[in-house]
Amino acid sequence: MIEEQAPLNKLDAAVVKYDRTHSLVIAIFYVLGCASLIGVIHWFEWSNVLSIILISLISITFCIDYFILPYIRYRSIRYEVHPTYLEILKGVFFRTREIIPIERIQQVLVEDGPLSRRYQVQVVEIQTAGTSHTVPLLLEKDAQALKIRIMDLIKEVHSDV
Known part of the structure; x- marks a missing residue:
């Protein structure tokens, strides 16, 4: 739910x-x-x-x-990993709430650049078959923890998708 x-x-x-x-x-x-x-x-x-x-x-x-x-x-970006889905909330005036079922996730990427490495900030990109979703501006430790949590949940899912 x-x-x-x-x-x-x-x-x-x-x-x-x-x-x-x-x-x-x-x-x-x-x-x-x-x-x-x-x-x-x-x-x-x-x-x-x-x-x-x-x-x-x-x-x-x-x-x-x-x-x-x-x-x-x-202040406007939030996220949470639930047992069956990932939820991302973004936006100030126009709020977007993305619900990504764990069973649909195909790839989790962690991206950074020269400036973001200096400040230890990364972007987590979650890819499904048709779309890509991002959780921007995470500290390196939070980005890695999010990636590991999602990957662990993907391993647990048994799906025919």
């Missing part, structure tokens, strides 16, 4: 630091793109108002992505 309450497992508060650093890295590309566009604006001698608008938009986007979104992502 599927539970009515939200999944119990929350993200660790340490992932906010990783998420903010990730925002800084993305901001570098925003700044490079903005500088290129400002160069084009000055090359064609267009109005300086376009440069001001572009810089303002990039600044506002960065502030939202750096100061607000990491905390929202931290």
Whole structure:
């Protein structure tokens, strides 16, 4: 039976630091793109108002992505492994509750990159025959524990699927 309450497992508060650093890295590309566009604006001698608008938009986007979104992502992602299914809850305004039957899971991947290794943060990707589901921003120890728990449950399932 599927539970009515939200999944119990929350993200660790340490992932906010990783998420903010990730925002800084993305901001570098925003700044490079903005500088290129400002160069084009000055090359064609267009109005300086376009440069001001572009810089303002990039600044506002960065502030939202750096100061607000990491905390929202931290608070909005939950997951829980039940004996027969995995439950993932994501979203702020539009909440998505994914229920993945253990018997349908074909593969469990743990992904990380250079920045995520630095902060010991990983993404667990659960693949079924037709779809892929992710539990993002887990600490390395939590990601490995989740993978092991799911793999143990998969071994216990006897299915004709």
